[in-house]
Every structure is written in C-alpha cells, then in structure tokens.
Amino acid sequence: xxxxxxxxxxxxxxxxxxxxxxxxxxxxxxxxGLKLNxxxxxxxxxxxxxxxxISSKKLNFTEIGLKYKLNKHFAFVPRFRFIAIPQKKNKRxxxxxxxxxxxxxxxxxxxxxxxxxxxxxxxxxxxQAQDYIRNKITLGYNxxxxxxxxxxxxxxxxxxxxxxxxxxxxTLGLDWKLNxxxxxxxxxxxxxxxxxxxxxxxKVIGLAFSYNLSLKKLLxxxx
Numbered sequence: 001x002x003x004x005x006x007x008x009x010x011x012x013x014x015x016x017x018x019x020x021x022x023x024x025x026x027x028x029x030x031x032x033g034l035k036l037n038x039x040x041x042x043x044x045x046x047x048x049x050x051x052x053x054i055s056s057k058k059l060n061f062t063e064i065g066l067k068y069k070l071n072k073h074f075a076f077v078p079r080f081r082f083i084a085i086p087q088k089k090n091k092r093x094x095x096x097x098x099x100x101x102x103x104x105x106x107x108x109x110x111x112x113x114x115x116x117x118x119x120x121x122x123x124x125x126x127x128q129a130q131d132y133i134r135n136k137i138t139l140g141y142n143x144x145x146x147x148x149x150x151x152x153x154x155x156x157x158x159x160x161x162x163x164x165x166x167x168x169x170x171t172l173g174l175d176w177k178l179n180x181x182x183x184x185x186x187x188x189x190x191x192x193x194x195x196x197x198x199x200x201x202x203k204v205i206g207l208a209f210s211y212n213l214s215l216k217k218l219l220x221x222x223x
Contacts, residue, residue: 033212112138
C-alpha cells in the first residue's frame with residue numbers, strides 16, 4: 001500500500017512539474033507597405049500584445065523591413081525590430097527572411113514558405129543573444145473576392161549551444177480583402193514550447209491590418 005501511495009505521489013508531482021501553463025493572448029498590429037519600385041517595398045509595422053488572459057500589456061514593438069522581390073516566386077527581407085517590454089529591459093532584434101510562394105492561375109490553392117534567421121538581445125545586458133532559425137509553411141485557399149482561409153505551421157530551432165527545437169506554432173486564419181489598398185488578417189494560433197522543463201502554451205487571437213501604397217502613384221496624385 002505504501003509503495004502504491006509513493007508511486008501515486010511521484011506521478012502527481014511529475015505531472016505538476018511538467019504540465020504546461022496556458023495563457024490566452026491578443027496580438028494586434030498595423031503595417032504600412034510603401035512600394036518604392038517594381039522590386040523594392042518599405043514595410044513599417046507596429047504591434048501590441050496582451051497576455052494574462054488579455055488583461056495586461058505584454059509588449060509592443062516597432063519594426064522596419066525592406067523587401068526585395070527577386071521574381072514572382074522569391075523575395076528577401078532584412079528587418080530591424082525594437083521591442084518595448086513594460087517594467088523590463090527592452091530588446092532589439094535583427095532578422096533576415098527568405099520567402100517563396102507558389103501560385104497557379106485558375107487554381108485555388110497556394111503554398112508559401114518562409115525561412116527566417118533572427119538574433120535577439122536585451123539592451124544593456126551582458127547575457128548572450130538568442131539566435132533562432134524559423135521555418136514556416138502556409139497553405140492558402142482562394143475562396144472568394146472577399147476572404148481567403150489559410151493554415152500555417154512554424155517551428156523554431158535555437159542555436160547558442162542549445163541546438164534544439166524550442167517552439168512551434170499552428171495557425172488558422174482568414175485573409176480579408178477590404179479594398180485594393182487595405183487588407184485584414186484574423187487568426188487563431190496555438191503556440192507551444194519544446195525541450196524546456198516547464199513548457200508554456202499560449203492561445204492567441206490575432207488581428208493584422210495592412211495598408212499598401214505605391215510611391216509612383218502617390219507622387220502622381222500630388223502633381
């Protein structure tokens with residue numbers, strides 16, 4: 001009997017230690033895309049994230065990127081992000097993205113792939129920067145002129161002498177075409193940590209608004 005109780009206590013203790021903590025969050029962002037020419041687009045984005053079951057501000061960041069469109073399939077984007085965290089040290093992040101998209105005329109399905117390498121570090125900190133490689137694949141469906149559903153999966157691999165997978169994301173969403181310049185993405189995301197003692201799991205409701213301009217057209221309207 002004592003052995004059975006001991007085993008039960010150990011099982012309950014291990015379940016308590018390794019059980020994931022779950023949080024519901026809200027991520028909202030707005031971005032401005034300024035097309036400088038046929039190949040290059042300047043991208044500005046501001047995002048706010050709320051955690052503790054959407055009761056408090058987790059962080060906000062400002063990001064600038066420069067997209068270079070190689071052809072109809074490939075694009076490259078270097079980015080810089082300034083991350084402000086309430087009552088904690090702010091961070092900066094450099095990243096480099098490679099995009100690939102396959103889409104066939106008169107065929108409803110599309111496939112997107114993004115490779116990202118990123119380096120994140122706290123300001124005024126002696127701690128080592130965190131370096132990740134992220135792979136993301138997205139499947140989209142051209143449902144109508146108004147809205148297109150999509151599904152995405154992303155996985156994080158960390159370096160810094162860790163050399164292991166640390167996080168994955170699964171996302172279901174809708175891309176809304178508001179007009180020629182404006183669009184809105186709404187999504188639901190589940191994110192889980194991997195290979196840590198106490199992995200976190202978060203559920204995210206996301207809203208992403210985009211406004212796109214062409215510099216050439218903008219200058220033409222001012223003449």
